[in-house]
Each structure stands twice: as structure tokens, then as C-alpha cells.
Amino acid sequence: MSKVELSKTYEANKVEDNIYKIWEESGFFAPDNLKKAKTPFTIAMPPPNVTGILHLGHAFENALMDIAIRYQRMKGKKALLIPGTDHAAVATQAKVEDELKKQGIQNPRQELGREKLLEKIREYAENSKAIILSQIKKMGTSCDWSRLAYTFDETRSQAVNVMFKKMFDDGLIYRGYRVINWSVKGQSTASDDELVYIEQPTKVYTFKYSSDFPIPLATTRPETKLGDTAVAVHPDDERYKKYIGQKFIVDVGAKNLLAITVIADKNVDPNYGTGAVGVTPAHSPIDFEMYQNNKNIGLIQVIGTDGKMTEAAGPAYQGLTALEAREKFVDWLKKNNLYLKEEEIVHSVGTSDRFGDVVEALPMEQWFIDVNKPIKPRNKSLKDLMREAVTVGHNGDKNKKIIIIPERFQKIYLHWIDNLRDWNISRQIWWGHQIPVWYCRGKDRDKCFKECHQPIVSEEKPKKCPVCGSRDLVQDEDTLDTWFSSGTWTFSILGWPKKTKDLKNYHPTAWMQMGYEILFFWLARMILMSTYALDEIPFREVYIHGILRDKNGRKFSKSTGNGPDPLEIIKQYGADALRLSLIKGITAGNDARFYEEKVEAARNFVNKLWNISRFIFNSVSEIKIIDKAPKVKTLADKWLLTKLENIKSAVETSLDNYEFSYASELLYNFTWSDFADWYIEVYKVESKKLKGNEEILLYTLQNLLKLWHPFCPFVTEEIWHHFSANELLMVAKWPSAKKKEANNNKILADFELVKNLITAIRNLRSENKIEPKKKIKVIIYASDKIKIVKSQAELIKNFWTNIETLEIKKSGQKPANCLSAVAGGCELYLDLTGIIDLEAEKSRLIKEIEGAEKYLKSLEGKLANQEFVSQAPQAVVEKEKEKLVSQKVKLDKLKNQLNNLK
């Protein structure tokens, strides 16, 4: 290709959209068009919620996934990144209801009705979806748009229904009457995982039901005591043992007298509080369990779904809010001398993660997934399946073991499973997959359920009731927990339940990434669904990342307004800079901080890469692709190519281990320091006299563009098109390292020596404030390094050192009135009669001698230690011996130089 002129700085926003278009039109985002590729590598994109636009966290995830997928594509895999969005059930409905309220619709559900509200939500979701998809493109994410999925589209909805029926038929899904978490504000249940616990100061009240009741009790919620039906004590508690089994009738000033049975429960701690627990089966999950073991004690629901006291609480309390009822009941206790004491404590209460209110524990009929029941032919429970997949491997097959990165999250995950209770999957909100269950005759779901003795579970609406033949069927009004559908994600996006080619080719997926905050919600559910329904793990590796925080370590959130908009950053700095800044400094599982200076630094780097290319394009006679490593001429050439091979191998290893930050750092240092600051500057010097080796510049640049491409796809592709109008960089072959040559270390060491000499000279100049324009005379006594130093004389003389005459000898007399230094085993003298500040130079030398002596002492100490010499590996000892010798020489030289100065 002929000469090109690049602009002085890289202007990202002028080229990015166009490049993305070219990629998209190339078809290479779809693995089907990667003809030579064979092995699949699939990533299922965690679908962003359609609750609004993407934030920095999404940008971060996009960067991770795109680096991974572009790397694998270049390595010749059938790389597939499937994009999608999540309808996010309760999150989206809550969001839209909030907005409607702001618009003056106080009670959206009642005022609009089901169909109209759903229409509003759908509108909102579609709008969010469109914005989200365009944002993903802005990030440069190379996903296959032809396979775009949505958790609420037809295919995914069918997957949900089929899954529900399968689980129901296997007896894993059941409808049960249980105490659940109820959000009064959202008028819906929430699963245990959807609660956010917050600390709250509360009073603990100690009281008695009545004057003749023998056991005092304590509670933080006196109003629920109106629904107590038992008192639990430890079976061996000597104080209360005699009452076990007795029934007391107490008058708590409510409608009816309460019948309180004293029961034994081993979980009651006799040493805690009063040693007895008032049992409120209707308003505590734990008490409900006691009730299930002692059904005869009865259950009284005193709080309703509206958060107010029910009729069962008695006419004096009915209709009061829980707080009002609490005050009233405490008053009553006081008046009747049943009140013993109160104490201030801090305890945590569960709030709804989406609606924000403190949830009530209420007994209700809901759909549950049984996680402990053995599944028929396998004789394993869902819990077993979830455990197995990350420990011994699915079905005990160690090739089907999910690797969790970093490892420590495996423990957290397993611990969570141990505590897992049956999963409540039904929600009373409207936005979501309606439960695929129908009831016949009439609209009263509970009544029909009882009459036909079974609900009709079906993937599609049944024509008639198989029991009674009625055609009057109503679908269950509840919707499914959003995680029920996202659990199917890795395979529903590939077409399941149909037996598609995609499913066969691309499942299990290769790699999944997610934040630790959704570990329980999502990781666990995907494993559950996949191992259960497909008899296969959903992915082979899962990379857990932390969350992004601001410079002060605070979470980004809308309320504090500290969350930058990714699109704004892209506009200002470019997508490549954003991507680089997001992965800089991150390690698996740990939180990371994000701030503008990071993006600025990344933008500067992108510009550096651009300018390296600009220089090269201006310097070479022809811009062409160099496939094979070019012939080397100088030491610098050898050094650069050797280092390049080392970097390639290190980067590949890091990327294989998903060490994104480390990989980019390796490349960053090589590109900026080794290539730009050293090699290109050397090239400028050497190309004057020797004919500079253009091919090495081109070859190295091409390698770097490929290596950088996964990280900064836009700028690298933009530069690359000057090399090849036909081949896209995104499908260029990944430059793997060649085998190491034997003399590599010598090459590296030789050039390091030259670097050290040059740096030492620059240092002397700078430290002694020698004017940059002042030419100097330099003498180097190189002893055994004479050959290599002599060969690099031109370089040393001209490389930012401004040397007039350079004398290189094996050894010789110490010249008078000189600046001196020791570098790379050589003595260095700078003849500057009359110009230098002798005192400053002396103190500099003294300081250096002190350092050298200290080091020498530590080396001598080490080697004098018999145990070290005898026990440490031979190689380590040899290394220390070498160090000692060279350090001695160095110290001698430094001392000579100091004497010489006097």
C-alpha cells in the first residue's frame, strides 16, 4: 500500500461507528461464517435488565466478554457471544409503576388494570431494549446479533413453560401453604434471596400473656403475639419441663381467648432470654415449621396482605397498622401488669430489594420448587445436582466440573446451598411469565383447585379440563420469579426445548462471567436448570468479578449521582480507552475503583499506539504485511524480537487464565517502554548510518496490533486497514510465540548492558545539571564486556547522550576531574573539567557506595551461612555468588572513583 498520512492524534469518535458497521457487515460475529474454525467457544451474555440504560458495570462486563471472545476468535475458535436482554419481572414493573406514580397515577394496578399496565411496561421495556443494544454496539462488543435473545420472547417463554411442566411432572414443583416474604408495597411475594437486610434499632419487650401464665416471653413484635398459639421450650429445661404438653387459655384482650400449648423444641436455647419462645405460626417462618410438626397448636393470621391487622386479631385491633397495634397491645400489657421490661437492641430486618419496604412474614399458598426431593431415576435432589457440578463434576464426571474463578467463591456457593430452602417461584406482579397452570370452572382459583384436586399444568393452554371436561379454564394469575427464566439462559438462547443444531454445537458454553452479587440468584439457578433438564453443565468456567466503585470506594448509584454514563465517556475518550480503563487493575473476585484519570491514561496510551503507527508509516518506504520474522541486523533488533516473543507467550498465558489486567500491563510496558521509548529511538539513531530495518518496525507493529486487538478493537482495526484493505484484523490469526532460542538470555543481557550505560550517562548529565546542548567526552573501561560495548559505540554516542568523543578500553588509568559511574560491570568517566560541581558529585558517590556496601554485606552474610549454602538449591546459591562477585567489583570501582575525585 502506498504512503498514508495519519492525523496527529487519534480521533476515536470519528471512526468507531463506521468500524463497528464494517465488522457487523462482515458476518464474522456469527461463528457460522468463521469457515476454518472448528472448536466452539461460546459465551452467553448475562442479559441486562430492561429497566433502563446501561451503566458502567455493564460496560465492564462487555469489556471482559469481548476481550475473551475476540481472543478466542483470533485463535481460530468458532467464537460465539450471544447477546440478549432480560425482562426482569419485578424490577421492571416496580420501575414503571414508580414512573407512573410520578406522572400522577397513584395506584397504577387499580387505575389501569392488567392489560393496560402491561402495555405500558412493554412499551418501556422495548424502549430500554433498543437503547441497551445500541450501547452494547458502542462498546465494540462483537456479539452475534442474528442470535439475539430476550427472556420474554417466544422461544424463551416456551422454554419456561416446558421447564415448569417437566419439574411439575417430576414432583419438584408444588403448590404449598407456607409462610412467605410479602412486600405490602409491591403486593407480591419475594424469595429469601431477594431480601436485603438492614440494621434497625428496636425494642425487645418482655411480658407475660396473663398473670397466671408461668413462662415470661420476649418479642420485638408484640402485635403478632395476638396470633400466638404455642410456647416452645427446650425439652430438658428443668424450669419449664413440667408444662410441656399443657394447654393454657389466656386472655390478651382481643376477640377470642388464646389457647397456648407448651411444646418442646430442641432449637430453643434455654440460656438465651427467658429461655422460652412464643410461637406465632402465621408470622414467622421458623414458628411455621414448629407448627408443621405440631399441627394441633393451630395457626392464627393476624396481619393481612395490606399490612393491617385482620379480623382474627379482634375488633379492637382490626384495621390498625402493625405499628398502631403494637402500641395498643403494649399499653394493654402495662395496664394489666403483664409488662416486665423493655430493652433497646439493633436487629436486622429483611426488606424487598425492589420495592424497598420491610417485608411481612405471611402464610400463603404459593408455588415452590422442592430442592431436597430426590428426582426419580437419578435419585439425586436439585441440591445434590447443584453441589456435584462444582465439586466432583456433573454425574461424577470430572470433565464436567464447573471451574469457579477465583476458587474461594466455590465455598461461598456451597455454603449457600446448605442453607437453601424451597424456592418460592410465584409472584403476584403482572410483568413476567404467567404460570402455565390452568384451573377449571369459575374464577376462584383456590376453590377450583380443591374441587378438581389438581391444577392443569400444560405448556400451552389446554382445551378442557382432563378431570371434569369443562372448557371454562382460567390461567393462574401469578407470574414466575424472573430467575426462573434466566436459569434457562445458557440453553434457551440456543433454541431449547427444540433439539437445535446450535444446542448441539454450542452447549455447554465455555465461559461465563458475572458479578458476585448475583452468584446465588443466577449461578446457582443456571446450574440447577441445566443439570436437571439437559443433564449437562451450563458452562465450563465461571469468572466472578467484583463491583466497580468510585475513587472513594463508594458504590456507584443513582441516588448519590456518582455514576458516570459510559456513553459520555466514550464520546469524550473513545470506547477503546474506556475498555482499557475498566480492566486496568482488576483481579477476579475483587472490587475495583474507577475514575476519570484512569480513562485519561488509557486514552493517552491509545494515542501512543496511534502515533507509533504514524511514525512507522512515515518512516518506511512501503507499508506492507510482514508475515515472517524479519532478518535481524543489530543487537537492538535481536533484543526487540526476542522480547516480543517473550511477551507473546506471557500474554497468551495470562489470557488463557483470564488475567485481563496483567495481560494488558505486559503489553502496555512492552509497547510504550521497550518498543517506543527504546527500540524506535534506537532505530532513529541507527537508521542514519546503518540502513534501518523497516521490516522489524512493520513486523512488530503488526504483532502488537493483533495482540492489542481484543483490548482495543477499534484503534487497532483502524490502523490495520492501512496494511490490508481486505483482511479484517478481528479475524487475523493470533500471533502465538515461537519456541525459545537458546541464546535468548544472552541477547537480553547484552542489550540491558547497553541500556544501563546509556541510562548512567543520562543520569550523570541530569544529576549534575549539565546543559543538554553541552557536548561531553566519555571514557568506558569495559573489561570483559569490551566486545559488546565497542559494537554498540555508535548507539551509546548518539542516543540522547550528546557525546563528542567516546573512548572504549578494557581498562586504564583513572582520568582526573571526571564524573564517574559504574554500570553493567563497566567503569564510566565523563570528562568535564571545570564544569562540574565536585561536592555534589562526591556526595552522590558516597550515597551510592553506602548502598552498595549494604547490599554487599547482605550477600556476604547469606553466603557465609552454611545452612543456606548446603540447603538452598544449587542454582540459587550460584546466582548469589555471581551477585557477590560483581557487587565487589562494583564497589571497588566506585571507591576508586571517589578517591579519584579528591
Add this chain to the structure above:
RNA sequence: GGACGAUUAGCUCAGUUGGUUAGAGCGUCUCGUUGACGUCGAGAAGGUCAGUGGUUCAAAUCCACUAUCGUCCACCA
């Protein structure tokens, strides 16, 4: 109450299986316009690796305890 993580230069972080005189970027100081880049270049200053004890020939790295910060889980009668 249980578990996990963090603690390294002024700031943000690396430090891969124990063997470096502990590194980088940003910031700071001093210079500088040399054929790409001032979104640049050269040089420098700055750390007893939170503390204490232990294992080891050798510890930022392994172990124990302590402190501070953070996160999760459980409990909350």
C-alpha cells in the same frame, strides 16, 4: 455468632508455585522541543510490604494471633 476478602510509595493497584537491592500508572520535583506523539521525552525523590509471634537456609509471599476496613451468611425469643 460464622465465614470470606483487603491492608505494599501521597493516590489507585501489581507482585503468579517462598529465592528482586519490592514494581507500575497517576501525582510530586528537576530538566528538555531531538525526524511520531506535550494525550510527549530524559532524570530523580518517595516504601522497616498493618502489628506481633512462628515455620524455613530464605517470608510482602506460608502458619497463628491482634488491629482496622469491607462483604456475605445465619440469628435476632
